[in-house]
Amino acid sequence: MHRYLTVAEVTESARRLVSRFPGACRLRRIGTSRAGRPILMLSVGHGQRHVLVVARPHSDEPVGGATALALAERVADGDRRSRATDPDTVTWDIVLCLDPDGAAQSEGLEAATAAPGHTLDRYYRAAFRPVAAEQPEWAPIEGRRLPESRALFDAIDELRPVLQCSLHSVDAGGTWVQLTRGLPGLAAPFRASATSVGVPVQHGTYDALYWENPAPGIHVLPPPDSTARLAAGSENIGLSTWCAPQRYGGVTAIVEVPLWATGTADDLSPHPDPAGALRELSGLVREGGRQVTAVFEKARGFLPPAGDSPPRRVLEWMADGLYDLVAESWEPLLRQPDGDSGTTASPRLTTAGISALEVVARRQPLRAAGLLLRLLRAADDPAAAVLHHELDELFTIWCTDFEQSLRLRWVPVPDQVALQTRTVVAAAECALRR
Incomplete structure (x- = not known):
């Protein structure tokens, strides 16, 4: 199989x-x-x-x-x-x-x-x-x-x-x-x-x-x-x-x-700058979410209503603060002082732990973008094609960056x-x- x-x-x-x-x-x-x-x-x-x-x-x-x-x-x-x-x-x-x-x-x-x-x-x-x-x-x-x-x-x-x-x-x-x-x-x-x-x-x-x-x-x-x-x-x-x-x-x-x-899921080496990496990942998920939401806002008027469309409900949910919620959830890690001994002891602050959070930061906007592309492709409004092209370019770049940054290998x-x-x-x- x-x-x-x-x-x-x-x-x-x-x-x-x-x-x-x-x-x-x-x-x-x-x-x-x-x-x-x-x-x-x-x-x-x-x-x-x-x-x-x-x-x-x-x-x-x-x-x-x-x-x-x-x-x-x-x-x-x-x-x-x-x-x-x-x-x-x-x-x-x-x-x-x-x-x-x-x-x-x-x-x-x-x-x-x-x-x-x-x-x-x-x-x-x-x-x-x-x-x-x-x-x-x-x-x-x-x-x-x-x-x-x-x-x-x-x-x-x-x-x-x-x-x-x-x-x-x-x-x-x-x-x-x-x-x-x-x-x-x-x-x-x-x-x-x-x-x-x-x-x-x-x-x-x-x-x-x-x-x-x-x-x-x-x-x-x-x-x-x-x-x-x-x-x-x-x-x-x-x-x-x-x-x-x-x-x-x-x-x-x-x-x-x-x-x-x-490639880094089991890398237990201490991350050289976990606080800097976490700040960067927080910005990554928030900015990706902002870009998807901006396209979504332009398309709201001709997308199916949320009551009739499970993908639309997901987009509404994600646009309503989910990206911030994800980024804020690891902020307690940021409060750990640089150079703290926990950097070597905690799996959350190893190279592996930071890469696990990078997966989340990269996938959240991609999940939303994939659903929105689906809705735009099915929409009749003339503006849908323009927005689809705009978002599709972002989507393709994000997928490539995801694959290259984390050295993905199909299992x-x-x-x-x-x-x-x-x-x-x-x-x-x-x-x-x-």
Whole structure:
């Protein structure tokens, strides 16, 4: 398998697995999306303990569907090399796509990233990620009640999983794992899995900027009374689907693998000027956001209304202070004095840590620009073509700068799947030993 699978292909493959292994596999509908699309769960095995796997929680992160099928086939085949994949011991419950509506907005992403076309330019023109309040895992934090979130909460309450694995991918960087509670023993097999496919372990990440970091690439959610959370907007993270298994003693692992690896993701050398670099990156994300927003403002009058257009809602959300929020989230790092001993101790201020923040600074304007280019291309107004040309020139320059600055290298899809699969199985083994 050398490309990502569409939701339809994942579903059809799951149905074939049920036909091949009728005694081991069951497929059922656990919910319905806002637009009426089914949310399906494939269960494999008959063990009393449950591992819950959630694929495609973000619509612009396509690797999870292939990983879900690889895990399902391994368990259905009766793989007893690991207690975790023994179908008599553990039941694997696999949500094939948590956000089918978002995936529909990202239709074409699979073809856009198929070899030989896997370039940032093609990826960001096809990718779609909804506003935070429409992301099923994250919406409860925003006070939004989505049927997709409800379906997952209900599955957690029914299954009481010892482990929930959320299958994520990052556009560029290295690989890492976020945990809602520590899983002793995971670091070594995780690192070995990354090494086996030549993917760097990410040291320092925006997604868990202030989380506990007990081992390279392993990040653990701080206690509820801690102010150290995600970089921004996660004060109520306890309301998310990630934390729901804790009611039953379970733990969640968010497993991130990169589409493109960066050349500095595992470079632990102290950055020569972290404060200067952070100021530069803050300016980069703000200026890129300003330029996209300027084009957006000119196009507002002939774009579809936000109520009818998920991409328009994202553009409104990003224009309403998101770029500043991203830049401000790492300002506490700027307050660390130059030459402070923390420069060598903190992964956030190494070359790797700064490069992880550079990924964020560069991708935020690109996400918005890709969506706006899509809307401008479909618009009838004569001004749309002029604005499209103006923004397309910026977009192309930004993609080239991104690729060159961070020395991006495409990670073959089979390697992404192998890394994510092995990490999930290792996490399950650790959770079962608890």
